[in-house]
Amino acid sequence: MTALARPAPIAAALALVLLALVSPRAVPILALWLAAFALNLWLAGRDTRSARMAVPAIFGVTVLILWEITVWLYAVPGVILPAPTAIAAAFTANLRTLWGDFVQTFVKGALSGYAIGCLSAFAVALLADRFAFLKSGLLPVGNFMAALPIVGTAPILVMWFGFDWQSKAAVVVAMVFFPVLVNTVAGLTDTQAMQRDLMRTYGAGYWATLTKLRLPAAMPFVFNGLKISTTLALIGAIVAEFFGSPIQGVGFRISVSVGQLALDMVWSEIVVAALAGSLFYGIIAAIETRVTFWHPSNRG
């Protein structure tokens, strides 16, 4: 790092001079980028806990600022790329609409579908686990299904269940079912022979073994499926709205706003979707840490 540190500023300055000759407007952009990069380089070298938090934050903020500056300097029209401040303005101005869309898509469509899909997949997994034959048939099929473009069933399910949230929930059920199923079945077999033998020496029956050994041991796998499914649920609910929805919902607003070239509104909805997705994931991940406190990766 130290050997690199000396030629690096010289090279950076040289690049700036060259760029100034070609395109003067790009200079502040590149200068800011280099400054932030240097700051991060310095922080990364220090390797403290706060540095590890600060570096990605600085990176993110820098990208936002550069985005803003680029839009201003090059006068990028709002129908191509709105500036972050414009998006923030649209976001705050339309809070009520965005909240309505959030409730329609996330609370009604995604959450209900997620609950139904995960619970039924869990039930089927428990059933399949009792029969080795069923298990060895369902696992490859489920793993295969999990790689398929299941969002494609959206037009069919919208046709069957109507335009409201029921059809979105149905798409979500179809999307989350197989990942949760495969993960749960995989998790339920994730015990060692020694552990199972111990349960047998205790005279534990099927249910005792299941609740005291195999289900807890399966939890890392189960939560892997549950976490993946959080994002899948949101996608299913949003994409299904492209095929028909009431006049509310994230996907509905995205497709309508794209048609009106109101890209600040589209970006606002993307912010909503991103926040909802990360929050949902974060909540499940937090529950996971509580449930699987015993796992090596949680005992740092």
Added chain:
Amino acid sequence: MIDRPFLSAPGAGIGRSGRVALWVRARGLSVLPVLTVVAALLALWYLACIPMNAAQSVTDAARADIAVTPDSARDRRSMSGLALALANPGVAARSAFTQARPRLPAPHQVARELWATTALVSPTSNRSLIHHAWVTLSATLLGFVIGTGLGIVLATGIVHSRVMDLSVMPWAIVSQTVPIIAIAPMIIVVLYSIGIEGILPKAVISAYLSFFPAVVGMVKGLRSPDRMQLDLLRTYAASGAATFLKLRLPASLPYLFASLKIGIAASLVGAIVGELPTGAVAGLGARLLAGSYYGQTVQIWAALVAAAILAALAVGAIGVIERITLSRLGLRL
């Protein structure tokens, strides 16, 4: 926790995760149970056709002056499909699998449509599913190559530069929890408005979706050599480039292939969803959309099955390449 940073692409609508896929493969494939499950699913599908299509079956029968219960059309309208099928088991079962626009087409109807639109028409025709599949696949492959290439480059940077690791990696992981595919319509429209159309906008979405699995998988893979192996190369006085080419890169291949399989599936979803919002005229997504506009359920199902076959072929092709490459390198799966 298992896949941390996790090797999957839920942001693209793909539920496959690398670790579980490897786990399933390690158990081996037993043909008989799989066939049984598939047969059971098909049987369930056929069975479901009867109540799903019962309303249409019974209405057709009533028009043909066959006695049905209940007699009046108004009474029938308020009944569910299951109740109608139970009230008229014979009528419902007889014509459940032969309707032109069923709510749920039977598997053989979908198969016949698939056969009719692939084998019986010329592949260049507008009606040919092969034509539509190729339109989607070409965008998928272009985007997949671009996205994976960039992902591998970024992963190499992340592994070798601490500052890149610290600044980019958290965002790469967070981005997996964001429903990225929701922005597909916007990308298409924006690129269209600046004059880019055709295959490229779809490829951009595909590239974006296959980018993060490649980054995450490659970072994991390039870091998989342990201290001992790295120390060994140091005792050989191996340069950084030699360490990369002879140790890190070969060691990363199993991870790379796991993420390639997820990436190609994600790319395909990206290309299909990319065809939805713009009213594209060709492609599997366009077939889905056209089918849903005109109520051509058989066409929708055929497009869906075609997409599934395409995904299976693409993932399978990467599996074959994986097997060949890894066995050439002397790595056993």
